[in-house]
Amino acid sequence: MKLIVAIAFIGIIGALFAAGLFMLKRGGKTPGSKPNMARALTVRIGLSVALFLFILVSYLMGWIQPTGLPVGH
Template structure:
């Protein structure tokens, strides 16, 4: 399960980097490519969130909370 989260997070960062590349590139098709890369990033983020909710509801992952330092 951890590998799935890692690959999804790397995919989100890769799509964000691709959008940044297309934003800085010169050319006529850059706006469409940047919008597509950002749409992929949003889609991956929503999918990852839904997978985390599903894994939590199925009991595959458990919240641990933040330990309190006294």
């Protein structure tokens, strides 16, 4: 479970980094930079939503349990 979440976070950060590079590449004046940046941001949003849904389904299926914080210690 931890490995899947870590891989998803790495993918999200990588897509965000790629979008930043596409934005900064030649000041964003190249014709192909905007579609690449939009695609990278779309991938980031898709990965974020997929990670959220995976965590939600994992909780509902009982694969993960909330531990909570100890109260009164």
